[in-house]
Amino acid sequence: MFSATMPAEVQRIARKYLRHPAVVSIGGPGGGGKNKRIDQRVLFLSSPGMKEKALREVLQKTRNSDKIIVFVNEKKHTEGVSRSIERMGRRTVVLHGGKSQDQREENLAMFKRGEVILVATDVAGRGLDIPNVKHVINYDVPSRSIDSYCHRIGRTARAGATGIATSFITDQDEGIMAPLKNLLESMGAPVPDRLARHPAAASAGGRSIIH
Numbered sequence: 761m762f763s764a765t766m767p768a769e770v771q772r773i774a775r776k777y778l779r780h781p782a783v784v785s786i787g788g789p790g791g792g793g794k795n796k797r798i799d800q801r802v803l804f805l806s807s808p809g810m811k812e813k814a815l816r817e818v819l820q821k822t823r824n825s826d827k828i829i830v831f832v833n834e835k836k837h838t839e840g841v842s843r844s845i846e847r848m849g850r851r852t853v854v855l856h857g858g859k860s861q862d863q864r865e866e867n868l869a870m871f872k873r874g875e876v877i878l879v880a881t882d883v884a885g886r887g888l889d890i891p892n893v894k895h896v897i898n899y900d901v902p903s904r905s906i907d908s909y910c911h912r913i914g915r916t917a918r919a920g921a922t923g924i925a926t927s928f929i930t931d932q933d934e935g936i937m938a939p940l941k942n943l944l945e946s947m948g949a950p951v952p953d954r955l956a957r958h959p960a961a962a963s964a965g966g967r968s969i970i971h
Contacts, residue, residue: 792914793906793943797922800913800944804952805930811899812844818897818926819848819877826894827871829878831885831912833900841899842879855880885911891918898927906939934960 792798803814815830822828832841835856842852853867853876864883871878872890884890885908893916902908909927916923929937929952937960944951955961 792912792917792925793910794947795914795917796947797917797920798913799922799924800947800949801924801926802940802944802950802952802955803926803928804954805928808930808932810930811928814928815841815844815897815899816848818895819845819850822895824850825874827874827878827890827892828895828897829880829884829890829893829912829915830897830899831880831882833881833903835881837900838879838881845877845879851876852879853877855884857881857883882908882912884915888915890915892921893918894923896923896925898925901927901929901933901936901940903933903935906936906943909936909940910943929955931958934958937961 805811805814819828830841830845832838835858838854838856842854845852853870855864855867855878859867867876867878868888868890870876878884882902896913896916898909898912902912913925916925927940929940937955937958941951941955941961943949
């Protein structure tokens with residue numbers, strides 16, 4: 761199969777019905793997936809309930825002045841994650857498709873000034889020019905496509921800078937395990953042992969041939 765802009769539904773069907781598909785990607789995944797200036801870190805958690813604790817531990821290692829984007833998959837979860845971060849003593853703003861244009865612009869302006877952490881859906885994954893993002897955190901990894909993962913982490917390490925992308929993954933994220941494992945291996949990034957040994961990563965992945 762050739763992957764240029766392969767729709768998420770096609771990727772899902774391929775994983776379901778093909779045992780070891782060979783995916784030929786022209787130019788590689790979009791966004792930051794192949795950017796070697798991004799330090800990609802994947803934490804395999806025992807359950808989704810461990811995410812808040814893991815987020816606290818990650819944020820404790822950052823500075824208040826760092827520009828940080830925390831991605832979630834659904835807009836209904838943005839406010840809850842935002843409140844969790846506020847309880848940790850950090851200010852936040854939220855960005856998702858339900859916000860008005862004025863609200864989006866105001867929240868983005870605060871984020872660009874380095875005043876807050878941005879909690880966002882994939883609305884912030886592409887098309888926004890936000891300089892000097894130090895850290896991208898996938899509180900939820902994308903459930904549908906490795907392209908979304910690549911576009912999200914591509915918010916950091918832009919214009920020659922370096923950055924960090926931390927992703928939380930659990931057993932519920934089987935749909936992205938194989939392509940994520942393949943991507944990490946192709947970049948020489950660490951693969952968590954539980955991800956490397958997970959049946960969803962071993963049996964559904966196939967070969968990834970990047971040109």
